[in-house]
Amino acid sequence: MFTRYRINLFVLPVQSTRMDAIVVGRGESSPRIAELSRPEPGPGEVLVRTLRVGVDGTDREVLAGTHGGFPPGEDFLVLGHEAVGVVADANDTGFEAGEVVVPTVRRPPESGTNEFFARGEPDMAPPEACVERGIDGAHGFMAEFFTSPAEYLVRVPDDLAEWGFLVEPVSVTEKALEHARASRSAFDWDPESALVLGNGSLGLLTLAMLGTRGYDRRYCLGRRDRPDPTIDIVEALGATYVDSRQTPVPEIPAAHESMDLVYEATGYAKHAFECVEALAPGGVGALLGVPDSWTFEVDGGRLHEELVMKNKALVGSVNSNAGHFEAAVETLGDLPAWFREDLVTGIYGVDEYESAFGAADDETAIKTAVQFSET
Amino acid sequence: MFTRYRINLFVLPVQSTRMDAIVVGRGESSPRIAELSRPEPGPGEVLVRTLRVGVDGTDREVLAGTHGGFPPGEDFLVLGHEAVGVVADANDTGFEAGEVVVPTVRRPPESGTNEFFARGEPDMAPPEACVERGIDGAHGFMAEFFTSPAEYLVRVPDDLAEWGFLVEPVSVTEKALEHARASRSAFDWDPESALVLGNGSLGLLTLAMLGTRGYDRRYCLGRRDRPDPTIDIVEALGATYVDSRQTPVPEIPAAHESMDLVYEATGYAKHAFECVEALAPGGVGALLGVPDSWTFEVDGGRLHEELVMKNKALVGSVNSNAGHFEAAVETLGDLPAWFREDLVTGIYGVDEYESAFGAADDETAIKTAVQFSET
Numbered sequence: 001m002f003t004r005y006r007i008n009l010f011v012l013p014v015q016s017t018r019m020d021a022i023v024v025g026r027g028e029s030s031p032r033i034a035e036l037s038r039p040e041p042g043p044g045e046v047l048v049r050t051l052r053v054g055v056d057g058t059d060r061e062v063l064a065g066t067h068g069g070f071p072p073g074e075d076f077l078v079l080g081h082e083a084v085g086v087v088a089d090a091n092d093t094g095f096e097a098g099e100v101v102v103p104t105v106r107r108p109p110e111s112g113t114n115e116f117f118a119r120g121e122p123d124m125a126p127p128e129a130c131v132e133r134g135i136d137g138a139h140g141f142m143a144e145f146f147t148s149p150a151e152y153l154v155r156v157p158d159d160l161a162e163w164g165f166l167v168e169p170v171s172v173t174e175k176a177l178e179h180a181r182a183s184r185s186a187f188d189w190d191p192e193s194a195l196v197l198g199n200g201s202l203g204l205l206t207l208a209m210l211g212t213r214g215y216d217r218r219y220c221l222g223r224r225d226r227p228d229p230t231i232d233i234v235e236a237l238g239a240t241y242v243d244s245r246q247t248p249v250p251e252i253p254a255a256h257e258s259m260d261l262v263y264e265a266t267g268y269a270k271h272a273f274e275c276v277e278a279l280a281p282g283g284v285g286a287l288l289g290v291p292d293s294w295t296f297e298v299d300g301g302r303l304h305e306e307l308v309m310k311n312k313a314l315v316g317s318v319n320s321n322a323g324h325f326e327a328a329v330e331t332l333g334d335l336p337a338w339f340r341e342d343l344v345t346g347i348y349g350v351d352e353y354e355s356a357f358g359a360a361d362d363e364t365a366i367k368t369a370v371q372f373s374e375t
Numbered sequence: 376m377f378t379r380y381r382i383n384l385f386v387l388p389v390q391s392t393r394m395d396a397i398v399v400g401r402g403e404s405s406p407r408i409a410e411l412s413r414p415e416p417g418p419g420e421v422l423v424r425t426l427r428v429g430v431d432g433t434d435r436e437v438l439a440g441t442h443g444g445f446p447p448g449e450d451f452l453v454l455g456h457e458a459v460g461v462v463a464d465a466n467d468t469g470f471e472a473g474e475v476v477v478p479t480v481r482r483p484p485e486s487g488t489n490e491f492f493a494r495g496e497p498d499m500a501p502p503e504a505c506v507e508r509g510i511d512g513a514h515g516f517m518a519e520f521f522t523s524p525a526e527y528l529v530r531v532p533d534d535l536a537e538w539g540f541l542v543e544p545v546s547v548t549e550k551a552l553e554h555a556r557a558s559r560s561a562f563d564w565d566p567e568s569a570l571v572l573g574n575g576s577l578g579l580l581t582l583a584m585l586g587t588r589g590y591d592r593r594y595c596l597g598r599r600d601r602p603d604p605t606i607d608i609v610e611a612l613g614a615t616y617v618d619s620r621q622t623p624v625p626e627i628p629a630a631h632e633s634m635d636l637v638y639e640a641t642g643y644a645k646h647a648f649e650c651v652e653a654l655a656p657g658g659v660g661a662l663l664g665v666p667d668s669w670t671f672e673v674d675g676g677r678l679h680e681e682l683v684m685k686n687k688a689l690v691g692s693v694n695s696n697a698g699h700f701e702a703a704v705e706t707l708g709d710l711p712a713w714f715r716e717d718l719v720t721g722i723y724g725v726d727e728y729e730s731a732f733g734a735a736d737d738e739t740a741i742k743t744a745v746q747f748s749e750t
Binding site for chain 1: 494496498550554557558561644645656657662665666667672673675676679683685686688690693
């Protein structure tokens with residue numbers, strides 16, 4: 001009570017102990033504003049004042065109830081896992097107030113920490129060995145403030161603060177590309193052609209990243225008609241747009257070429273199998289989508305033979321660790337300014353959160369974020 | 376002509392210019408003896424006197440006409456790709472007469488050499504960029520003599536000469552395990568459990584190899600009743616036999632445990648998909664079988680989700696290169712003597728070749744070879 005009194009007397013209104021958050025309640029399928037207590041950092045934790053939090057397909061799956069879950073014993077979940085903020089209270093952690101930081105997503109489960117966290121690889125934990133902030137079992141970052149153990153915060157240069165909410169999705173691709181490349185490290189692999197399945201924001205970010213990594217020929221699969229802003233970005237990146245309605249994945253080698261790398265960012269389960277047919281000898285398919293159960297026919301004999309006789313691989317990849325976040329900060333700084341600006345089609349205030357989440361219904365929207373504070 | 380004259384005058388009858396070979400003719404499905412001209416080594420080639428040549432499932436697929444093909448313009452194929460022999464004419468290649476050698480399998484196609492051979496990775500060539508001796512497009516080693524460019528011969532210690540025909544199958548597993556491990560090299564992977572699908576000779580060789588590579592818990596899937604010599608070997612290796620008729624692959628985690636590594640050596644296409652469900656988080660399935668086209672239903676959504684959410688991988692692997700052969704020579708020397716002796720159930724003379732190939736119909740037979748010369 002004394003603390004609260006003092007705050008009310010001497011400090012700015014932003015330091016009220018109440019704060020706005022964007023949440024989804026049990027049984028609900030739309031986000032709403034909730035007023036929550038501002039969190040206080042425990043030992044080893046940093047208090048972060050949120051700048052921006054991005055919205056992606058996973059958030060929409062969480063809202064639809066097809067992915068993730070509520071924190072144990074809570075009747076709501078604070079949304080958001082793509083955050084950037086400013087250290088408000090470094091709390092003797094080694095950070096300094098004012099530093100721009102991005103939080104990683106996974107935390108140890110209620111049952112306690114485990115080997116994956118101990119070795120800095122929470123991204124390799126199976127679902128039961130972690131929670132995911134804003135997604136599964138732990139509150140996210142769509143609030144005016146959040147706390148995090150210092151070890152789960154990654155520093156971002158000040159001049160990237162406004163784009164920092166893109167660090168998380170970029171880190172997911174950093175990991176997937178690292179694992180895909182590792183899978184080809186037992187031989188001399190010099191990939192030149194890549195196909196990104198999906199022209200959402202993750203697909204476009206990946207396409208941009210591949211452009212700086214030696215993939216001379218890049219393709220992006222979507223199912224949209226021109227004119228379309230994602231097709232414009234694909235082509236401005238020097239890549240080729242492939243309309244899946246005209247050229248299904250298995251026909252891409254005949255129509256274009258076979259691919260050293262296929263990056264699946266659609267969550268469309270048939271793509272996980274069809275991509276084998278699009279791969280060049282020695283190629284790898286990186287799988288990132290999380291589909292629901294769906295039974296269908298495949299020519300399993302042919303796919304098996306293709307994998308073996310042409311030394312192909314499929315690598316599933318989820319989440320990312322602090323090392324991938326650090327790599328993503330570098331990568332984000334190297335992406336062309338025009339690309340970031342064209343990719344991010346809307347930054348919305350907290351009171352406009354419905355527009356940030358509603359972007360899926362708007363074909364001119366690509367990537368959106370909610371802004372909690374400008375600086 | 377002078378050379379030939381001198382040979383006829385002064386050397387042993389074994390150096391007759393005619394020799395026996397075991398071949399399959401076009402339109403035939405059984406091997407037969409053919410009398411061929413003894414080959415003469417060209418520049419850079421070594422003449423090898425054959426000791427033994429192993430028989431495996433690929434040979435049976437070649438006989439059945441489901442795999443491989445005849446050399447261009449020839450009406451027969453000399454069989455055999457698992458050979459060991461002795462240098463008969465080193466032909467100024469750096470080898471010495473009397474050295475024990477094993478030949479690799481792949482050679483450049485008629486159209487000429489290519490990048491895969493240039494960098495010593497013919498195993499990574501797609502089918503159209505290579506021929507395979509004894510399998511596809513080039514004569515094999517089941518003859519009293521064969522020639523090979525020196526670069527495709529690997530030295531074997533004299534005391535392994537009688538087992539040298541096992542170097543090729545061991546090399547196939549060396550490569551598959553190298554690629555599987557590489558695919559997991561982007562994180563801290565410390566595999567302990569392994570499941571080998573298939574209790575044929577390649578499956579058993581792999582099971583023995585895994586025993587010396589830190590896989591504390593090993594399982595081998597088959598579909599045979601006890602008593603059975605392959606089950607005896609599985610258990611003598613300290614592994615657990617799993618009868619697929621009682622415990623299908625997807626049920627293995629519940630019945631036993633989930634597997635860090637699954638090694639598929641059955642060519643049964645459903646195994647390529649089912650193995651995903653047997654894998655532990657972060658696990659990898661190494662696929663080696665070469666099935667025919669076969670359409671069936673899979674829960675592709677669930678498989679896709681398993682691959683992604685648990686960071687699983689599938690890696691196809693075929694053939695092996697000289698480096699894998701060199702590793703295989705080391706490995707073979709380290710395998711227990713009892714294992715090699717129990718694995719190899721029959722060594723047959725050239726006139727008994729039908730017994731060597733007929734072993735597939737004999738449940739007491741595991742690995743057989745044809746012996747062309749004792750020393």
